[in-house]
Amino acid sequence: MSQTLVVVGSQWGDEGKGKITDYFARHADMVVRYQGGNNAGHSVAFDGKKYSLQSIPSGIFNPATVNVMGNGMVIDPLSVLRELKALEEKGIKDYQLFISTRAAMVMPWHPVLDGAYEGNRGEAKIGTTKKGIGPCYSDKYSRIGMRIGDLLEPDYFRERLEAALAVKNPELRMLGLPEFNADEVFDLYMEAAAKLRPMITDTSALVNRHLEGDNNILFEGAQGMMLCIDHGTYPYVTSSSPSAASAPVGAGIAPQWIKTVAGVLKAYCTRVGEGPFPTELHDEIGDGIRERGHEYGTVTGRPRRVGWLDAQVARYTARLSGITHWTVTLLDVLSGIDTLRICKGYELDGEIIENPPSTIAALQRVKPIFVELPGWKEDITGVTSYDQLPQNAKNYLAKIGELTGVPVGLVSVGPDRDQTFIVADELKKFIK
Ligand code: IMP
Numbered sequence: 001m002s003q004t005l006v007v008v009g010s011q012w013g014d015e016g017k018g019k020i021t022d023y024f025a026r027h028a029d030m031v032v033r034y035q036g037g038n039n040a041g042h043s044v045a046f047d048g049k050k051y052s053l054q055s056i057p058s059g060i061f062n063p064a065t066v067n068v069m070g071n072g073m074v075i076d077p078l079s080v081l082r083e084l085k086a087l088e089e090k091g092i093k094d095y096q097l098f099i100s101t102r103a104a105m106v107m108p109w110h111p112v113l114d115g116a117y118e119g120n121r122g123e124a125k126i127g128t129t130k131k132g133i134g135p136c137y138s139d140k141y142s143r144i145g146m147r148i149g150d151l152l153e154p155d156y157f158r159e160r161l162e163a164a165l166a167v168k169n170p171e172l173r174m175l176g177l178p179e180f181n182a183d184e185v186f187d188l189y190m191e192a193a194a195k196l197r198p199m200i201t202d203t204s205a206l207v208n209r210h211l212e213g214d215n216n217i218l219f220e221g222a223q224g225m226m227l228c229i230d231h232g233t234y235p236y237v238t239s240s241s242p243s244a245a246s247a248p249v250g251a252g253i254a255p256q257w258i259k260t261v262a263g264v265l266k267a268y269c270t271r272v273g274e275g276p277f278p279t280e281l282h283d284e285i286g287d288g289i290r291e292r293g294h295e296y297g298t299v300t301g302r303p304r305r306v307g308w309l310d311a312q313v314a315r316y317t318a319r320l321s322g323i324t325h326w327t328v329t330l331l332d333v334l335s336g337i338d339t340l341r342i343c344k345g346y347e348l349d350g351e352i353i354e355n356p357p358s359t360i361a362a363l364q365r366v367k368p369i370f371v372e373l374p375g376w377k378e379d380i381t382g383v384t385s386y387d388q389l390p391q392n393a394k395n396y397l398a399k400i401g402e403l404t405g406v407p408v409g410l411v412s413v414g415p416d417r418d419q420t421f422i423v424a425d426e427l428k429k430f431i432k
Contacts, residue, residue, distance in 0.1 A: 030065065030218070037136070056084070117134070117135070124274075165180060326410075371399065
């Protein structure tokens with residue numbers, strides 16, 4: 001009987017999911033990405049080398065692991081080829097990668113439109129990665145999108161391309177942007193298709209075949225729950241749902257396969273781009289965390305906004321994603337802070353509220369209610385088990401469990417693969 005583990009970001013993305021997914025991916029027979037695209041970005045460090053991934057699943061480093069880019073993703077074929085080339089240049093040549101025929105395909109006008117919409121939003125800009133994610137998902141749902149499988153049928157691809165351009169070129173013209181030529185796009189994508197063809201397949205069938213065997217299957221979420229198109233801080237969100245609830249749809253499996261969900265929780269909070277952030281720090285504690293945690297975007301290089309851990313957000317995302325364990329990352333970054341704070345709840349217009357409000361207007365008015373805990377001075381980057389942690393670090397983790405109702409299952413104290421230890425026995429079954 002196969003076992004499944006979903007890894008989801010529980011805050012605003014950049015929780016260190018890459019590191020946690022990599023930790024489990026080494027023991028996985030299959031790793032499946034189910035939403036988002038190359039707006040995700042993370043680096044993985046091992047054997048003294050640093051690798052960067054955007055849309056490719058984290059199991060790519062292990063030749064025995066089958067990697068799947070699921071139907072729920074938005075995939076830019078040219079970007080996939082660039083990512084593969086960069087990996088191959090660093091010696092990652094032996095891999096198994098499959099791309100869903102049903103995944104939405106990022107076309108060259110999507111990043112252009114993403115940039116143009118952002119420009120037109122002025123002060124109200126979302127701060128997107130400008131990879132074309134929103135415009136591509138919009139076209140999918142407007143049913144004028146193109147899909148990866150179209151690449152396998154050149155005549156059909158051409159037909160779909162012309163239908164899409166009949167809608168897109170007038171829009172580009174209206175925005176004062178250059179139009180796209182069908183012949184040029186056709187040639188560019190057919191060249192990519194020639195290279196990707198062996199990888200393009202019905203991945204839902206592939207994943208289900210693996211589920212029927214005796215395999216460790218990891219579902220890798222991208223971004224974080226507060227960037228969820230449905231449950232996040234709309235409109236300052238991405239255009240998909242990073243929730244574990246979207247794994248079945250985005251991978252093409254039945255929901256009852258999902259049992260264990262690891263929520264990646266950074267020991268503090270960060271956010272890139274615009275939007276409300278109730279526990280944001282604007283002082284030297286925040287600056288110190290940003291520097292020690294290297295909180296600068298992997299995709300865009302932007303400095304991330306930094307704040308205290310928000311247990312209100314964690315409770316909310318745990319409920320929405322069915323999180324069974326927290327995997328707490330970057331705990332080491334908090335070393336040396338005298339007094340730590342965790343937001344235990346929000347007050348809105350003089351009342352304590354149970355759940356984050358739905359509008360930005362209300363979220364901007366919430367006041368975080370903090371609990372304070374004494375910090376620890378010790379460098380914990382060499383700690384290899386829970387028992388070795390300073391008592392105050394243990395207390396901090398216990399507080400997370402108490403405030404969220406979800407136990408801490410794994411702790412990460414540095415970027416390296418070895419700086420990770422499991423606390424909850426149940427997660428050990430995913431380690432072979
Ligand atoms: P988009 O996904 O490029 O449309 O960007 C929408 C919002 O999600 C922006 O605030 C981005 O900064 C944010 N975002 C997208 N991907 C990530 C990620 O992987 N980590 C953190 N933030 C992200």
